[in-house]
Structure formats: structure tokens, C-alpha cells
Amino acid sequence: MPTYSVNAINVGSFNLGESDKIITLFSSERGLIRAVAKGARKPGAKIAGRAELLAVNKLLLAQGRSLDIITQAETIESFKAIRNDLTRLAYAFYYAELTVHLGQGLNQESQIYYEMLMAALRQLCDLNKEPVYLCLTFQLSLLHLLGLKPELDSCVLCRKRLVEYDLGVFHHDLGGAICNLCFSTKTPQGKGQKYKMRLAEAEEAYGYQDNIEPKGQMSSYFTHLTPLVWKKLILASYSPEQKPVYPNNGSSEIIEKTLIAARHLLETYIEHRAGKKMKSLGLISI
Numbered sequence: 001m002p003t004y005s006v007n008a009i010n011v012g013s014f015n016l017g018e019s020d021k022i023i024t025l026f027s028s029e030r031g032l033i034r035a036v037a038k039g040a041r042k043p044g045a046k047i048a049g050r051a052e053l054l055a056v057n058k059l060l061l062a063q064g065r066s067l068d069i070i071t072q073a074e075t076i077e078s079f080k081a082i083r084n085d086l087t088r089l090a091y092a093f094y095y096a097e098l099t100v101h102l103g104q105g106l107n108q109e110s111q112i113y114y115e116m117l118m119a120a121l122r123q124l125c126d127l128n129k130e131p132v133y134l135c136l137t138f139q140l141s142l143l144h145l146l147g148l149k150p151e152l153d154s155c156v157l158c159r160k161r162l163v164e165y166d167l168g169v170f171h172h173d174l175g176g177a178i179c180n181l182c183f184s185t186k187t188p189q190g191k192g193q194k195y196k197m198r199l200a201e202a203e204e205a206y207g208y209q210d211n212i213e214p215k216g217q218m219s220s221y222f223t224h225l226t227p228l229v230w231k232k233l234i235l236a237s238y239s240p241e242q243k244p245v246y247p248n249n250g251s252s253e254i255i256e257k258t259l260i261a262a263r264h265l266l267e268t269y270i271e272h273r274a275g276k277k278m279k280s281l282g283l284i285s286i
């Protein structure tokens with residue numbers, strides 16, 4: 001049986017037979033791989049810890065007919081700090097779930113994404129860093145790598161440069177923001193005041209979580225864009241190397257609510273593009 005070696009992060013798994021597991025791995029060398037970890041569910045087995053979600057291993061795999069088989073595993077990193085904090089763990093599971101569902105599209109850039117995911121998980125281990133903000137920058141970096149970076153500077157319909165008093169909605173089909181004028185006059189959903197009133201009602205009822213899907217228009221999906229959320233997204237969209245410092249104007253509660261709203265907006269956009277609801281988000285209580 002031919003063998004190959006990779007450095008890989010465990011991003012998903014399910015049980016196979018009585019004692020084995022099938023692991024979904026994202027490797028630096030080959031992108032997404034599914035492989036069997038034999039005996040991973042046997043109590044006390046050496047492979048058990050190495051088969052856990054988020055464990056990073058140097059692996060030797062034997063090529064099988066349908067699935068490859070892990071023959072050797074050596075731990076590189078296990079992100080212990082994340083495992084001691086439920087919120088951070090939930091975010092890490094979200095990153096892993098995104099990798100399972102979108103990783104196929106990243107196979108050509110597997111090394112870049114592997115390093116990005118490793119860096120994102122290391123940052124989550126830093127208890128001084130705000131996990132919501134880290135998640136926001138991760139979502140934007142992932143979208144950038146997938147070629148789906150949201151357009152936030154200009155209106156995706158009229159190309160006019162956006163300013164905070166002229167924001168309409170973030171349109172998930174078009175992948176960017178629409179100015180207020182285009183939203184109320186050019187989009188089929190706009191239809192003037194009536195829809196805006198619905199937005200206002202929803203905003204009042206749900207706070208920032210105002211993902212609205214108008215009846216009968218399932219394929220068009222958008223989120224109301226407030227100036228605070230828009231600014232947060234713009235600031236977070238700088239390249240991951242240039243760690244942006246976001247201004248702490250306003251109370252910490254407002255800043256946190258704004259960050260969460262921005263994260264929700266990107267969650268919705270990613271799920272819309274992936275055609276899949278991410279389950280791990282249910283673990284995130286905020």
C-alpha cells in the first residue's frame with residue numbers, strides 16, 4: 001500500500017464500527033482528507049487523543065481503495081487553552097465546521113489555509129483577545145480566500161462609495177452592501193417604504209439580529225446594515241497581518257453587541273453561500 005505523510009488538523013469525525021473513527025482532516029499538503037483511525041475509540045488507545053477534534057498531528061497515511069488509513073500519528077499541537085473555555089471551544093468548532101463544508105474549495109491553497117487556521121486557533125488560545133472579534137477576522141479571511149470577500153466600500157449596484165448615512169442592506173446574493181437609494185428604488189425587495197417599515201419593526205423586535213427573508217423571495221436574502229456594524233466590518237476586513245485596532249468609542253456593551261451583529265451578518269452570508277446551516281453556532285451562547 002503506498003503511503004504519504006502530511007501535517008493535518010482534525011476538523012470532523014464520526015464513528016465507524018465498534019472501535020474506529022473516520023476523521024476529516026485538513027492538511028497543509030493535500031487539503032481535505034478523510035481517513036480511518038483504527039482503534040481510536042478503544043479506551044486507553046494511543047491514537048484516541050490524536051483523533052480528537054482540533055488535534056494537529058504529523059501523520060503517515062496508507063492509501064486505501066476508498067478511504068486512507070492513519071498508520072502513524074505524532075502530536076504537533078492540541079490547543080489546550082481552547083479546551084478549557086467553552087466559548088472559545090465553540091468558536092474553534094465553528095472554524096472546524098466551516099473547514100469541513102468549505103474546505104474542498106480551498107484545496108488549491110491548502111498550505112495558506114492550513115496556516116491561517118492554525119494561526120486563528122492559536123489566537124483563540126490567547127485569553128486577552130476577544131473571541132467575537134477573532135471570529136470576525138477569521139470569517140473575512142476565509143471569504144477572501146474563497147474569492148467571496150464582501151464588498152463593503154461601494155454599493156454593489158450603483159458603485160457609489162458608501163457613507164454611513166446612506167447604507168441600505170447587505171445583500172447575500174450580491175455579496176455586498178447596497179446604498180439606501182438603490183435598496184429603496186432598484187431592488188425587487190426594496191419596494192419603498194413598506195419594506196423599510198418591516199425592517200424597522202424587525203430591528204426593534206430583534207435588536208441587531210434582523211436577518212429577514214421576505215415571504216416569497218427565498219432566493220434573495222439580505223441583512224439590514226447599521227453604521228456601527230458596517231464600520232466594524234470595514235475595520236475587520238483589513239488583512240490579517242495588519243491587526244486593526246478598532247476604536248473603543250461607546251460603551252463596551254455597545255461594542256460587543258456591534259461585534260456580535262457583524263459576526264451574525266457574516267455567518268448568514270457564509271451559510272447562504274455554502275447552502276448549509278452550521279450546527280456549531282448553537283454552542284455559542286452569545
Ligand SMILES: [Zn+2]
Nearest residue numbers: 155158179182
Ligand atoms: Zn447604490
